[in-house]
Amino acid sequence: MSSDRLAGRKALITGGAQGMGAAxxxxxxxxxxxxxxxxxxxxxxxxxxxxIRAAGGSATHFSLDVTSEEQAKAAxxxxxxxxxxxxxxLNNAGVNKxxxxxxxPKDNYDFIxxxxxxxxxxxxxxxxQQMIDQGTRDYVYKIINVGSILSREAFLDxxxxxxxxxxxxxxxxxxxxxxxxxxxxxxxxxxxxxRTELWEQLDKDLVEIGMFxxxxxxxxxxxxxxxxxxxxxxxxxxxxxxxFLASSDSDYMTGQLIMxxxxxxxx
Numbered sequence: 088m089s090s091d092r093l094a095g096r097k098a099l100i101t102g103g104a105q106g107m108g109a110a111x112x113x114x115x116x117x118x119x120x121x122x123x124x125x126x127x128x129x130x131x132x133x134x135x136x137x138x139i140r141a142a143g144g145s146a147t148h149f150s151l152d153v154t155s156e157e158q159a160k161a162a163x164x165x166x167x168x169x170x171x172x173x174x175x176x177l178n179n180a181g182v183n184k185x186x187x188x189x190x191x192p193k194d195n196y197d198f199i200x201x202x203x204x205x206x207x208x209x210x211x212x213x214x215x216q217q218m219i220d221q222g223t224r225d226y227v228y229k230i231i232n233v234g235s236i237l238s239r240e241a242f243l244d245x246x247x248x249x250x251x252x253x254x255x256x257x258x259x260x261x262x263x264x265x266x267x268x269x270x271x272x273x274x275x276x277x278x279x280x281x282r283t284e285l286w287e288q289l290d291k292d293l294v295e296i297g298m299f300x301x302x303x304x305x306x307x308x309x310x311x312x313x314x315x316x317x318x319x320x321x322x323x324x325x326x327x328x329x330x331f332l333a334s335s336d337s338d339y340m341t342g343q344l345i346m347x348x349x350x351x352x353x354x
Contacts, residue, residue, distance in 0.1 A: 090117070090118045090119065091118070091119040092118040092119060092330065092334050093115050093118040093119045093120035093175075093330065093333055093334060094118075094119035094120070095119070095174075095226070096115070096119070096120035096121070096174060096175045096229075097120070097121050097166060097170035097171065097172055097173050097174050097175060098115055098120050098122045098123065098166075098173075098174075098176070098177060098333070099122075099123045099125060099163065099166045099173055099175070099176050099177070099210075099214060100112045100115075100122055100123065100124055100125060100177040100179060101125050101126065101151060101153055101162075101177065101178055101179050101180040101206075101210055102125075102153075102179040102180030102233075103122075103124035103125055103126050103131075103132055103135060103148075103179065104124070104127075104128035104130075104131025104132045104134075104135060105126075105128065105131050105135075105283065105284050106281070106284055106285055106322055107233070107281060107283060107322045107325055108124075108126070108177070108179040108180070109124070109131070109135045109322075110322035110323060110325075110326060111177060111179070111322075111325070111326060111329045111330075112124045112135055112136075112139065112146070113135070113138065113139055113142070113144075114326045114329070114330060115329075115330065115333060116139040116142070116144030116145060116146055117142065117144060118330060120145075120175065120333070121145040121146070121169075121170045122136075122139065122144070122145070122146050122147075123146070123147050123148065123149055123162070123165060123166045123169065123170075124136050124139075124146060124148045124149075125148065125149045125150070125151035125162050125180075126150075126151060126180065127150065127151065127152050129148075129150050132148035132149070132150070133148055135148070136148040145170075147165070147166075147169045147170075149161075149162045149165045149166075151180075153180045153202060153206030153207070153209060153210050154201050154202060154205060154206050154209065155209075156209055156213075159209045159210045159212075159213045160213045162210070162213075163210075163213045163214050164217075167217065172217075172221050173214060173217050173218065173221075174218065174221075174224065174226070174228050174229065175228070175229045175230075175231075175333055176210065176211065176214040176229070176230045176231065177231050177329070177333070178207045178210055178211055178231065178233060179233045180202060180206055180207075180210075181202060181203050181233065181251075181285070182198065182199055182203065182285075183199060183245060183248045183285065183289055184198065184199065184248075184292060185244045185248075185289065185292050185293055185296055185298070186244065186245075186246075186247075186296065187243065187244055187296055187297075187298075188243060188244075188246045191246065191247060195247060196247045199247040199248050199251050200247060200251050200254070203248070203251030203252065203254070203255065204250075204251045204254035204255070204258075207232055207254075207255055208258055211230055211232065211258065211262060211273075214230065215230065215262070215266055215269075215271060218269065218271055219266075219269045219271075223269075223270055224270070226335065227270055227271070227272055227335070227338045228269070228270055228271040228272070229271075229272055229274075229332065229333055229337075230262065230266070230272065230273045230274075231274055231275055231329065231332050231333065232255050232258055232259050232262075232273065232274075232275040233255070233275060233276065233277075233278070234252050234255040234256055234275045234276065234277040234344050235248075235252040235255075235277050235278060235279075236277055236278070236279045236346065236348045236351050236352045237249040237252040237253070238252040238253055238255055238256040238275075238277050238344055239256070239277065239344075239352050240352050244293065244296065244298050252277075255275065256275075256344055258273075259273050259274060259275045259343070259344055260342050263341040263342030264342070267341060272337070272338070272340060272341040273341055273342065274332050274337065274340055274341060274342070274343045274344070274345070275332075275343070275344045275345070276328050276329065276332065276344065276346070276347050277345065277346045277347065277348065277352075278320065278324075278325055278347050278348065279314065279319070279320060279346075279347065279348030279349055279351040279352070280306055280310065280314065280319040280320065280348075280349075280351070281319065281320045281321065281322060281324070281325070282306065282319055282320070282321050282322075283322060286306065289305070290302055290303065290304075290305045290306060293305045306319045307319075309351075310349075313351050314350060314351045315349060315350025315351070316349035316350055317349075318349065319349075320347070320348075320349060324347060325347050328345055328347050332345070
């Protein structure tokens with residue numbers, strides 16, 4: 088293990104089967120955290136948890152649909168049963184499916200808002216209640232909600248996604264105010280264009296709806312035209328910020344959304 092920076096942290100990570108969630112789960116475990124990798128992708132979470140254990144870390148996994156109250160409550164209970172308590176939540180699970188407004192069907196809106204807005208609210212509610220029930224500790228409880236550049240911007244081909252990520256910003260701000268009296272901080276970070284399985288599918292979808300002519304063009308075009316650093320990112324680019332928010336280094340922060348976008352959104 089490379090460090091004990093997150094020793095004592097008992098974490099639930101949603102959307103942990105791949106992409107940023109999987110990368111953070113492995114990183115946090117290497118920093119001493121005990122992690123529960125949760126996702127609807129059962130094969131993926133089992134693989135990530137096994138990889139962590141093989142590297143000497145502590146990990147379990149749990150099959151979780153974040154839109155289900157019953158499953159969210161059970162996921163929190165699983166972390167407590169495995170690790171004794173929960174004191175860190177990474178609310179990472181998210182989906183996207185581009186459409187050109189106003190030709191956006193209701194089921195597209197419901198799907199995206201259901202996972203990205205309600206799903207985060209739902210998991211955070213049960214995790215926060217468990218933290219409150221556990222009582223005051225000699226450290227700060229941490230809730231991290233993953234936003235986006237589209238928590239502060241909107242694009243014409245992903246309006247429901249933009250709305251859902253604006254909702255995440257509201258959850259961060261409101262949650263910080265609601266939970267500060269229980270020694271719980273609520274923060275988040277906003278990635279930009281990240282090369283993950285989610286973006287690779289999004290890239291195909293953008294070609295399908297006519298936004299780009301060929302696959303791979305969307306990331307290159309956005310990097311050239313909109314990102315100051317002239318490159319898209321990878322999951323590894325979020326690790327430092329995520330571990331900072333999970334650690335005691337961020338104890339005097341709450342209600343904040345930190346952008347990790349290479350200079351794509353400057354406000």
